[in-house]
Amino acid sequence: MPHASWPREAPTTQVCPPANAIDAHFMTFETLTSTIFRLQTALDALAALGAELRMRREGLPVDRRLASALREVITALEPTLLDGMTAEQESAALVIVQAALGQANELMTDPARPPGWSYDDPAVLQGQGQASRRFVHAIEAYAERCPDLRRTLREPGAFLDVGTGVGWLAIEAARTWPALRCVGIDIWEPALRLARANLAGAGMDEWVELRTQSVEDLAERDAFTLAWLPPFIPLDMTPVALRNLRRALVPGGWLVVAVLGANPDPLSGALSRLKLARYGTYSWTTAEAEAQLGEHGFEQVATFSPNSRTVIIVGRKPAPG
Ligand SMILES: C[S@@+](CC[C@H](N)C(=O)[O-])C[C@H]1O[C@@H](n2cnc3c(N)ncnc32)[C@H](O)[C@@H]1O
Numbered sequence: 001m002p003h004a005s006w007p008r009e010a011p012t013t014q015v016c017p018p019a020n021a022i023d024a025h026f027m028t029f030e031t032l033t034s035t036i037f038r039l040q041t042a043l044d045a046l047a048a049l050g051a052e053l054r055m056r057r058e059g060l061p062v063d064r065r066l067a068s069a070l071r072e073v074i075t076a077l078e079p080t081l082l083d084g085m086t087a088e089q090e091s092a093a094l095v096i097v098q099a100a101l102g103q104a105n106e107l108m109t110d111p112a113r114p115p116g117w118s119y120d121d122p123a124v125l126q127g128q129g130q131a132s133r134r135f136v137h138a139i140e141a142y143a144e145r146c147p148d149l150r151r152t153l154r155e156p157g158a159f160l161d162v163g164t165g166v167g168w169l170a171i172e173a174a175r176t177w178p179a180l181r182c183v184g185i186d187i188w189e190p191a192l193r194l195a196r197a198n199l200a201g202a203g204m205d206e207w208v209e210l211r212t213q214s215v216e217d218l219a220e221r222d223a224f225t226l227a228w229l230p231p232f233i234p235l236d237m238t239p240v241a242l243r244n245l246r247r248a249l250v251p252g253g254w255l256v257v258a259v260l261g262a263n264p265d266p267l268s269g270a271l272s273r274l275k276l277a278r279y280g281t282y283s284w285t286t287a288e289a290e291a292q293l294g295e296h297g298f299e300q301v302a303t304f305s306p307n308s309r310t311v312i313i314v315g316r317k318p319a320p321g
Pocket of ligand 1 (some may be wrong): 187232
């Protein structure tokens with residue numbers, strides 16, 4: 001018989017959490033793992049899409065069963081997803097997938113790196129550039145509703161592409177608006193090197209002038225009929241960028257800026273803000289961007305969103321009279 005004064009074992013309820021706490025803890029971990037598995041489906045599908053595009057573009061010899069399994073994934077995504085794509089469209093889609101996976105991997109690998117635009121992985125730079133071509137189509141779509149802008153795009157003039165990167169937006173602009181001479185400025189030499197090759201490859205090197213220049217140092221006056229300012233310029237540089245761009249535009253010239261993360265879906269919005277924070281910049285709301293353009297003397301400020309991923313804000317330098 002144990003002695004009556006022997007220390008008794010502590011009641012289990014004091015050692016272990018109550019049963020409902022165990023459930024809550026278990027459920028939380030269950031929720032976490034099921035969230036991971038749910039997201040993994042999208043990640044795996046994106047990688048499978050990239051693999052299918054690589055096989056198409058590069059004619060890689062691949063095991064027959066694997067090829068059929070990949071096609072099954074594409075069919076499950078959308079049976080006609082890749083139908084009717086040109087070789088150029090397939091290549092453009094492939095670099096966008098590669099950039100998305102490359103940027104995601106870079107975030108995971110080095111989450112603590114100081115913010116800034118410091119990518120030198122060609123896949124990331126090319127993909128980011130390809131994705132930016134859509135802004136040319138957004139401007140073109142807005143011009144369908146705005147005859148003054150439409151006229152500007154069709155008449156002889158000049159387009160300034162700030163942050164031209166690897167040059168894809170400039171190439172798309174030069175193809176879409178052949179009356180406009182294009183000037184692309186950037187400060188990131190790894191991107192500009194690729195831009196020179198992209199322009200030569202697209203046969204557009206005569207149409208687009210590339211300059212190593214910061215928008216901070218833009219000194220021209222009344223030179224451009226259209227200017228594009230991407231949402232990647234550091235926040236503290238924005239006022240000087242807007243002042244310089246206003247001066248560089250001809251009277252009646254147009255400035256177009258983009259807002260990322262304006263999407264009403266909270267996860268997409270948060271992911272855009274994360275991306276911009278990673279680039280060391282700030283995600284303007286639509287109202288803030290409109291106010292910035294107004295404060296810097298732009299008129300006819302308007303917001304246009306051709307789809308849920310693209311929001312552009314357009315303003316015009318006042319013309320005399
Ligand atoms: C997302 S990239 C642009 C993509 C580009 N449209 C393309 O086709 O590749 C943003 C670019 O802004 C550039 N940038 C950042 N600060 C800048 C500045 N102060 N002046 C000019 N460009 C700048 C970066 O170097 C980067 O290449």
